[in-house]
Amino acid sequence: MADTRYRQIYHILKSRIQQGLYATGDFLPSEHELCRSYSITRTTARKALDELLREGFIEKQHGKGSQVVERRQSLGLLTVKGFSEAVGPYVRAVFLERPLAQNWPDELPFAPSAKELEHPCYFFKRLRYVGDEPVMLESNWFSTFGMEDFHQEGFVDDSFFKTLSQKYLIEITGSEQEIRAVHATGEIADLLGIAGGSPILQISIRFATSKPHLHIYGYLYCNTSKYPIGNFYKH
Amino acid sequence: MADTRYRQIYHILKSRIQQGLYATGDFLPSEHELCRSYSITRTTARKALDELLREGFIEKQHGKGSQVVERRQSLGLLTVKGFSEAVGPYVRAVFLERPLAQNWPDELPFAPSAKELEHPCYFFKRLRYVGDEPVMLESNWFSTFGMEDFHQEGFVDDSFFKTLSQKYLIEITGSEQEIRAVHATGEIADLLGIAGGSPILQISIRFATSKPHLHIYGYLYCNTSKYPIGNFYKH
DNA sequence: TAGTGGTCTAGACCACGGT
DNA sequence: CCGTGGTCTAGACCACTAG
Numbered sequence: 001m002a003d004t005r006y007r008q009i010y011h012i013l014k015s016r017i018q019q020g021l022y023a024t025g026d027f028l029p030s031e032h033e034l035c036r037s038y039s040i041t042r043t044t045a046r047k048a049l050d051e052l053l054r055e056g057f058i059e060k061q062h063g064k065g066s067q068v069v070e071r072r073q074s075l076g077l078l079t080v081k082g083f084s085e086a087v088g089p090y091v092r093a094v095f096l097e098r099p100l101a102q103n104w105p106d107e108l109p110f111a112p113s114a115k116e117l118e119h120p121c122y123f124f125k126r127l128r129y130v131g132d133e134p135v136m137l138e139s140n141w142f143s144t145f146g147m148e149d150f151h152q153e154g155f156v157d158d159s160f161f162k163t164l165s166q167k168y169l170i171e172i173t174g175s176e177q178e179i180r181a182v183h184a185t186g187e188i189a190d191l192l193g194i195a196g197g198s199p200i201l202q203i204s205i206r207f208a209t210s211k212p213h214l215h216i217y218g219y220l221y222c223n224t225s226k227y228p229i230g231n232f233y234k235h
Numbered sequence: 236m237a238d239t240r241y242r243q244i245y246h247i248l249k250s251r252i253q254q255g256l257y258a259t260g261d262f263l264p265s266e267h268e269l270c271r272s273y274s275i276t277r278t279t280a281r282k283a284l285d286e287l288l289r290e291g292f293i294e295k296q297h298g299k300g301s302q303v304v305e306r307r308q309s310l311g312l313l314t315v316k317g318f319s320e321a322v323g324p325y326v327r328a329v330f331l332e333r334p335l336a337q338n339w340p341d342e343l344p345f346a347p348s349a350k351e352l353e354h355p356c357y358f359f360k361r362l363r364y365v366g367d368e369p370v371m372l373e374s375n376w377f378s379t380f381g382m383e384d385f386h387q388e389g390f391v392d393d394s395f396f397k398t399l400s401q402k403y404l405i406e407i408t409g410s411e412q413e414i415r416a417v418h419a420t421g422e423i424a425d426l427l428g429i430a431g432g433s434p435i436l437q438i439s440i441r442f443a444t445s446k447p448h449l450h451i452y453g454y455l456y457c458n459t460s461k462y463p464i465g466n467f468y469k470h
Numbered sequence: 471t472a473g474t475g476g477t478c479t480a481g482a483c484c485a486c487g488g489t
Numbered sequence: 490c491c492g493t494g495g496t497c498t499a500g501a502c503c504a505c506t507a508g
Contacts, residue, residue, distance in 0.1 A: 004496065030474060041498050043278070046475085062475050063505035178463040181416035181434040199416035199434035204463075228413040228439075239477065265493060276479050281494085298486035298493050 009038055009048035017057055017068055027065040028058060092129050093138075093158050096191075099124040101144050108141065108217050109204030110176065115213045116143035122150060127191055130227055134192050137221040145213060160216075164209070178204045184221070192223045201229060244273055244283035246404060252292055252303055253401065262300040263293060290406040290445060327364050328373075328393050331426075334359040336379050343376065343452050344439030345411065350448045351378035357385060362426055365462055369427050372456040380448060395451075399444070407451075409443040419456070427458045436464060 003011075016022050029037065034045040049066055052058045058066045101120045104112065112121075121141045128136040140160065144150070147168075156162040180202045189196045201224050207216040222229060238246070251257050264272065269280040284301055287293045293301045336355045339347065347356075356376045363371040375395065379385070382403075391397040399405040415437045424431045436459050442451040457464060 006496080032474080041500085042475095043499095044497060047496085049475095060475065061506085063473080063507080065474060179414065179436065180459040180463045181436040181457070183434050199418050201414065201416040201436070222416075224415040228415045241477080267493080276481085277494095278480095279478060282477085284494095295494065296487085297495070298488080300493060 005040060006044045006047035006051075009034065009040065009045065010051045013048065013052060014057060017052075022068045024068050024070050026068050028068065030065055091135075093126045093155075094129065095124065095126055097123065097125040099150065105141065109178065109219060110206040110215075110217060112143065112215065112217065113213065116145060116215065119143050119145040122147065133226070135223050135227050137188055137191055138218065139220075140216060140218040142214060142216045146211065147214070168211075175208065176206045180204075184223075188221050192221065194223055194225075198223070198225075200224070203229075240275060241279045241282035241286070244269065244275065244280065245286045248283065248287060249292060249404065252287075257303045259303050259305050261303050263303065265300055286445070289408070328361045329364065330359065330361055332358065332360040334385065340376065344413065344454060345441040345450075345452060347378065347450065347452065348448065351380060351450065354378050354380040357382065368461070370458050370462050372423055372426055373453065374455075375451060375453040377449060377451045381446065382449070403446075405449065406445040407442050408445050411441045411443075413439045415439075419458075423456050427456065429458055429460075433458070433460075435459070438464075 184198045184200045201222040203220040205218045419433045419435045436457040438455040440453045
């Protein structure tokens with residue numbers, strides 16, 4: 001392993017944090033102490049700490065030290081990935097309708113291309129729960145064009161995107177979304193277990209993929225009263 | 236002005252970029268050249284360049300140099316970006332309350348740090364219009380700590396972020412947001428010109444900045460019935 | 471006062487890019 | 490080959506925090 005020195009120090013410290021050897025609130029060895037321990041100069045020690053700082057593992061306080069902090073995380077549903085990653089592992093998804101080839105619906109959040117419309121589409125519908133509470137209704141469409149071999153069962157880890165990636169080597173390369181606040185109507189309110197007319201979040205999505213002509217179209221309806229949609233962005 | 240040396244160099248280079256003396260695609264003077272020009276060492280020169288790099292003004296290429304690039308301005312993410320893209324230039328912002336130092340409110344979307352709470356905060360409130368229609372109510376807070384010289388009038392191009400960048404050299408480095416659908420209550424409904432109880436979008440925000448300890452806290456209330464919040468993401 | 475992080479100097483060697 | 494940025498050493502002085 002031909003790594004830079006500061007990268008090595010960074011790895012060592014990061015591992016210890018992740019293993020809990022330095023717990024939240026603890027102070028790392030001081031920069032001067034790191035210099036002595038690893039026979040490096042402060043430039044190198046600071047470069048390693050800078051990396052940890054940038055990634056949110058520590059905070060530095062002048063005159064005190066480098067303190068391990070609770071790592072902020074959460075990718076946004078709105079920036080990239082799927083819901084499972086955005087909310088966490090205590091979510092489960094239940095199929096209301098399993099993936100099935102059928103005609104395109106009359107209305108979609110964004111207009112599919114002619115190429116996509118030339119063939120039928122797959123459609124599936126899921127309800128996501130946090131614990132026992134239904135929180136999100138999800139409908140998805142995508143063209144069968146070039147996806148004739150798509151088999152409908154067994155999503156990897158309950159995740160459509162992971163399935164696309166691991167079984168079909170298709171990656172998400174971009175997304176377009178529109179977000180609205182709307183009244184929950186009959187069926188949606190029923191499924192989410194809330195009163196008709198409650199405010200819910202509607203997210204209309206189009207995902208672009210690494211497969212030519214393949215886009216994923218979808219609507220999400222979220223009951224955000226208890227679990228808002230989170231979004232985190234960092235340069 | 237008692238500033239650090241690398242901060243001065245950073246300031247000089249950034250100004251020249253913003254003035255167009257270094258245009259997009261141009262290379263900045265090499266690190267060694269900066270050392271000679273300003274009688275500094277490479278540590279200092281690199282620290283200045285690191286800042287510009289982190290803020291997205293330049294890209295560095297090993298063996299070539301530091302190149303000025305088109306500044307990525309992805310920051311309002313769901314807020315400003317979505318709006319300017321979705322509705323174009325017909326947006327204007329009207330102050331309901333101009334920036335004024337005052338006590339922190341009881342409740343904020345995210346908890347400010349102790350350092351920030353030690354000092355009063357600035358608060359301002361704006362209503363954004365598309366044409367004659369009010370579509371978004373915006374409230375912002377940030378600590379006066381280190382911002383004692385913030386003068387309240389004259390936002391550059393109506394933009395708070397542009398003002399921070401160009402007048403105070405402060406860049407947005409990240410954001411955290413929570414999005415909810417809520418009922419419009421009295422004052423908010425009035426200002427947005429909609430019926431009480433209408434579903435609206437509430438976005439709670441915390442922006443991180445390049446200035447230590449400075450965060451921008453805010454709430455947005457959006458009437459999305461006609462103009463949804465748009466979001467575009469590309470890998 | 472002792473220890474911490476923040477800044478800075480004055481060098482050095484290396485890896486990369488283009489001539 | 491030369492100039493570029495990437496890494497690193499071995500110091501130094503300062504400002505901040507806490508006992």
